Amino acid sequence: MYSRFEGQATCDLLNQLYEPLRAYINYFQPVMVLIEKERNGAKVKKKYDKAKTPYQRVLESPDVSEEVKSRLREEYLALNPAALLREIDVRQRVLWRLAKEGTSE
Numbered sequence: 001m002y003s004r005f006e007g008q009a010t011c012d013l014l015n016q017l018y019e020p021l022r023a024y025i026n027y028f029q030p031v032m033v034l035i036e037k038e039r040n041g042a043k044v045k046k047k048y049d050k051a052k053t054p055y056q057r058v059l060e061s062p063d064v065s066e067e068v069k070s071r072l073r074e075e076y077l078a079l080n081p082a083a084l085l086r087e088i089d090v091r092q093r094v095l096w097r098l099a100k101e102g103t104s105e
Helices: 007-028 054-060 066-077 081-101
Strands: 034-040 043-048
Touching: 007 054, 007 066, 007 081, 054 066
Parallel strands: none
Antiparallel strands: 034 043
16 A cells, blocks of 8 residues: 655655754764775675764764864764654654655645
């Protein structure tokens, strides 16, 4: 079964979902970044950096000002990953319900 997201109400709900999702992914979801890829014939050997969150990578970057890093640290301290996940789940359930009903504006 396929569901379809249509209408302004759904767009608004998606935008509301992106707020906690952005915070959760950027501050608490580690990512392994590809740092090297070596091809030997048909075989490709990939080397990845240690898994880190985008937040950790920004703090380690010499290109980002200390003012920005300070603001990010403050934002990080105010976040609760469990609360973010609960909020994401609630907003996803509302979206799925709206898609199943086929409601659009």
